[in-house]
Amino acid sequence: MRLTQLTFGALIALAGTAQAHQIWIEQPAGQNAVIRFGEFGENLREASPGLLDKFGAPTGTLSSSQGEKTAAATKTTNGFALPFKATAGEALVAEDASYPLFTFKRDGQEVTNWYRPSARLATDFSKQKPHLTLDLVPAGKPGEFQLFFQGKPLPKAKVSLVTQSGWAKEAHTDEHGLVTFDMPWKGVYVAEVSHKDTTPGERTGAKGNERYQGVSYVTTTTVVQADGIEPLPAGPAAAPNK
DSSP states (O other): OOOOTTTTHHHHHHHOOOOOOEEEEEOOTTSOOEEEEEEGGGTEEOOTTTGGGGOOOOEEEEEETTEEEEEEOEEOSSSEEOSOOOOTTOEEEEEOTTOOOEEEEETTEEEEEEEEEEEEEESSSOOOOOOSSEEEEEOSSTTEEEEEETTEEOOSOEEEEEETTSOEEEEEOOTTSEEEOOOOBSEEEEEEEEEEEOOOEEEEETTEEEEESEEEEEEEEEEEEOSSBOOOOOOOOOOOOO
16 A cells, blocks of 8 residues: 655655555454554554654544543554554544644645544444544445545545455545445455645644645554455564664
8 A cells, every 4th residue: 555755755754765654553352452653564563763753642532322532642662552442333543633744845846744644443334424534434334435534525536455464455436435345355454545635724733833735634444354265364574664
């Protein structure tokens, strides 16, 4: 799963790597959820010290029939640990709204951009409502998702789906933001999508107000397929970037 160099210029400019990464949520059996950063299909999880340290303050929100619970994530050596986990019928999202702004040149002029990574964990394919600015939610049928941007369906967007072995597929959302995948393998899938918003704006940073010319949104949805072919194993763990 690769984003364009423009969309993920943050890593190129700040970390000197040509790889395009995303965050996703993992929830090992019997454990709380963890936010990872890297490439799920390549078994790459960035670490600290290293690229994981580029993040500001990721947070997670757990939604259930009792309401919502939001908490800050705690950085570990290879991810950000959340103090809760999603059970059946619940949804879990995470995002980092304070990733440092980055500047690159476009048509000979310097442009300042805001990279906004986010992620969702779904316990099944029950229909869910969007929560994130760019949000890919289960749409109620196995393999079916719906993409929203600012609460509205986003059509004609490319969505990538990958398993731990690196098996991947791509498809585009229809006019209603819907996309459907055949998911033959049992186990964990991560779907990814990106969207560039060129609307200028301003945010509050550590040193005051920060202006930007656009926002690069990247979001993922983790879902577990209960049935299917036994999954191929993940490849060897890739070495984190420094």
